[in-house]
Amino acid sequence: MHFTPHSESIIEEMLKTIGVLNFEELIRTVPSQVRCRENWDEPGLKESDVRKKYRNLAEENEPVTRIQSYLGGGVYEHFIPxxxxxxxxxxxxxxxxxxxxxxxxxxxxxxxxxxxxxxxxxxxxxxxxxxxxxxxxxxxxxxxxxxxxxxxxxxxxxxxxxxxxxxxxxxxxxxxxxxxxxxxxxxxxxxxxxxxxxxxxxxxxxxxxxxxxxxxxxxxxxxxxxxxxxxxxxxxxxxxxxxxxxxxxxxxxxxxxxxxxxxxxxxxxxxxxxxxxxxxxxxxxxxxxxxxxxxxxxxxxxxxxxxxxxxxxxxxxxxxxxxxxxxxxxxxxxxxxAYLGETGFKNLSEECFEKAHLLQEKLSSIPGLVPVYNKPFFNEFAVRIKHKKIASVLSKLRRNQIAAGIRLNQFYHDHANDFLIAVTETKTAENLDYYYEIMKEVLA
Amino acid sequence: MKVPLSEQLLFEKAASGSGQFSAEHSLLNREKLVSRVPSFFLRKNEIGLPELSERDLVMHYTRLAGRMFSVDSHFYPLGSCTMKYNPKISEDVSSEEGFQYAHPFQNEDDVQGCLQMMHELEQRLNVICGMDAFTLQPSAGAHGELTALLIARKYFKDRKEERIKVVVPDSSHGTNPASASLCGFHVVTIPSLNGEVDMAALERECTSDLAVFMLTNPNTAGLFEKNIVSICEKVHSAGGLTYYDGANLNALMGIARPGDMGFDLLHVNLHKTMATPHGGGGPGSGPVGVKAHLVSYLPVPFVEKKKDDVYKWSYKRPGTIGMMKSFWGNFGVALKAAVYCDALGFSGLKQASLTAVLNANYLKKKLEDTFTVPFNELCMHEFVMTPHPEKSPAKTLDMAKRLLDFGIHAPTVYFPLTVKESMMIEPTETESKDTLDEFVSVMMQIADEARNQPEKLHDAPLTTYRQRLDEVRAARNPVLKYGDPVDPA
CATH class of the missing domain: 3.40.640.10 (Type I PLP-dependent aspartate aminotransferase-like (Major domain))
Structure with missing residues (x-):
């Protein structure tokens, strides 16, 4: 692809107007000792090939929309109308x-x-x-x-x-x-x-x-x-x-x-x-x-x-x-x-809050999993895995299409067995039940 | 007096109570909610968000869109801003689900496509600029400058050298001295000579406390600094580092590389050179490139390619200055830049730069008889001119405003500071000869008006949604949100 519009003859005409013979003369103020010596022949890709290349790259990713993600940590999956x-x-x-x-x-x-x-x-x-x-x-x-x-x-x-x-x-x-x-x-x-x-x-x-x-x-x-x-x-x-x-x-x-x-x-x-x-x-x-x-x-x-x-x-x-x-x-x-408006935005906020609390309550009932702190929270909370290796717990959940949360050991050495769960309005009651069931199975 | 619907702000629209987002109310239980959080944490009053129907919202913003000049709809010869056409394919690629919905804290296994793109773009930028490593973290050009200057600071600190001075030419972008000062350096501005760096003035500043010399090349007069190699040598022999402000890189792809000129550090504005859209002021992206001796100072984490083409985050940069922003950079912008580079290939990038230089010189040639061109030699991708005292006698500001009446965005005005009443014109490579010719004839007409009907220029613009706006009043009586008291005029 290219986005330079001139035909050869237009280029000729413009160079002539400027009073130079060719591009080489046009850039003569650039000293030869710093001129590029690399091979700049690589052609561009066709539009369809660019699309294909990046579609393939995108396919290398597993976006949160294709799994059930409970990742937050400052950025959250919300529905965008x-x-x-x-x-x-x-x-x-x-x-x-x-x-x-x-x-x-x-x-x-x-x-x-x-x-x-x-x-x-x-x-x-x-x-x-x-x-x-x-x-x-x-x-x-x-x-x-x-x-x-x-x-x-x-x-x-x-x-x-x-x-x-x-x-x-x-x-x-x-x-x-x-x-x-x-x-x-x-x-x-x-x-x-x-x-x-x-x-x-x-x-x-x-x-x-x-x-x-x-x-x-x-x-x-x-x-x-x-x-x-x-x-x-x-x-x-x-x-x-x-x-x-x-x-x-x-x-x-x-x-x-x-x-x-x-x-x-x-x-x-x-x-x-x-x-x-x-x-x-x-x-x-x-x-x-x-x-x-x-x-x-x-x-x-x-x-x-x-x-x-x-x-x-x-x-x-x-x-x-x-x-x-x-x-x-x-x-x-x-x-x-402006789209959500007063009511819609409040509902969104409360829905995130409510669903997070539902999940937290469910998960807390599973033996071997405890909240790290019992303090008021909004839509995100930390839990601790007892008696099991957290890495294997999380990867088992991931194999069941759940990105269960963010491990906290990467930030805090005293949170080795803890991870952070975020819940937004994108999760349904069924999603929350599924998370609970799988976690119960894994920790059993 | 009631404001007409078409001119209303969101907050003046009648509240229709049509909030769009209906929660799954079966889940909600207000009493339970209050039991979970002490009531003093809860909001007591209304927020004051407007309630519009979807239809009214669409009309509101579509009307606002109609009051805009943009690259898609207007010629935008804004010097140093490189307002080139932004390819549509980039928008489509960046809205692929696999990219849009990749969470920055996902496991590496789940985001291999993102990591690969970042790694490949860094490699591509290394080749374009002649550097050894890049970071994609900085969000904008000025953020890149700050990143690079922090690297320089740390580098000198590790070498136990007390270097507190950053030198910039008087033609430099305002961000250069501002970044240096934010970074705690003492800023010294040196004069230009015939539009280029005054070598004697630079020589005087090449002292043992010189940390960094910052330069954009071609400079803001649109001239290639012919002494660039000896400039870098002088700074290096004084023990300083050379920084390349990539704002004007669009003149040089495939022609000359900052790394080969002797620059140690640089930033690239992806939202200029790599054709990602400016978004009304942002988001941008300002990746920073460095030579080998500075690689270990770059921000962390960075993407490493392991065997079997697996990409991993790495923190192995012992001298790192730290993180410049949360997460990994403006990924979506970098992605569009990568698409652009692949679409053009190195040959296309070179063609883009050559054409940018061609278009700028063509305009300069056509305008130089009617306007004053202070530096009368071949320019690179942009040039500076001023009104001619007889042939186009007007204030630059008035000319800029008059251009808007012809559906052409004004050039950058009153910059560089080295030229009084300057207009800085950068047509970019994506504009056709017809567009350039029309710009020339409009400028000729404005010059003619300046001679014969100067009031037309004073009153301009007349055809835009609003006539000339009173900026002094805005600053004297700041009304910065709806509801702030407005002084009667």
């Missing part, structure tokens, strides 16, 4: 660029303004940017924002998503001494385990945390605020259909992974990170922000605003280096939320 796919795949959105010329981009700008509004309502915050790379990087940027405001310790739980912790460490390459990992008590963060004498910059609370447990955000925010620190909440947006908005629990910044809102799993990306803050952080937050204004005729319109925070204006003095974000994924989330 056709209308969401169709609208978010419109080429007018997909093949447009960043809205530096707002008059020619009102569609996307309004879509992102609506996204910002939806996310603020969901999280209970004042201001949202129009997306970040993913949950982990938006947390890292929130922490940098907090540290610029007030140096001090950054407290986070051992049960903060391990990838988020890793990314945080990467971003804080220069001085990781500010990072303070809190040992949870019975799976949750409690102020008793917090350092007493130190200056605190921020407390990060992920709720539900990596093990699915709902944290007590109110008492953590009170503790943080009493010490002049900020509370950064990391949340699963789908949980906010039934759980209280972090903004009402004292959070100063709310970040997280937006994938559950209508974005497909796609082996880890593209997803989007959301970042919502209280008003006083508005001019300090990174990322593009859409604002409302008026045109020459006084009609409502939208533009990228507060750009003096950004790299293309401020260069090395910008609040962040971010340029490309994940606008299309954010638009997709807005469409998804």
């Amino acid at each position: 056709s209308v969401v796919n169709h609208l978010a795949s419109r080429p007018e959105f997909v093949t447009s660029y960043t809205q530096y010329q707002p008059e020619s981009n009102q569609g996307m700008l309004q879509g992102l303004f609506e996204y910002q509004t939806l996310l603020c309502r969901l999280t209970g915050m004042d201001v949202s940017n129009s997306s970040h790379y993913d949950g982990a990087t938006s947390l890292a940027e929130a922490v940098l924002m907090a540290l610029r405001n007030k140096p001090g310790k950054i407290l986070y739980s051992k049960y903060l998503h391990p990838h988020y912790t890793e990314v945080l460490k990467t971003y804080l390459f220069n001085d990781r001494s500010c990072l303070f990992e809190v040992t949870p008590y019975e799976g949750t963060m409690t102020a008793e385990a917090f350092p007493k004498e130190e200056e605190i910059s921020a407390v990060i609370v992920q709720s539900p945390n990596f093990l699915g447990i709902i944290e007590d955000m109110i008492s953590l925010s009170e503790w943080a605020h009493a010490r002049g620190a900020v509370l950064i909440a990391v949340v699963n947006p789908v949980s906010l259909g039934m759980l209280e908005a972090p903004g009402n629990l004292g959070a100063d910044m709310v970040v997280g992974e937006g994938q559950p809102l209508g974005n497909s799993l796609s082996f880890g990306g593209p997803y989007f990170g959301f970042m919502c803050v209280k008003k006083e952080w508005m001019r300090k937050m990174p990322g593009r922000i859409v604002g409302q204004t008026a045109d020459k005729a006084g009609r409502r319109g939208f533009v990228l605003t507060l750009q003096t925070r950004e790299q293309h204006i401020r260069r090395e003095k910008a609040v962040s280096n971010i340029c490309s974000n994940e606008a299309l994924c954010a638009l997709r989330a807005a469409i998804y939320l």
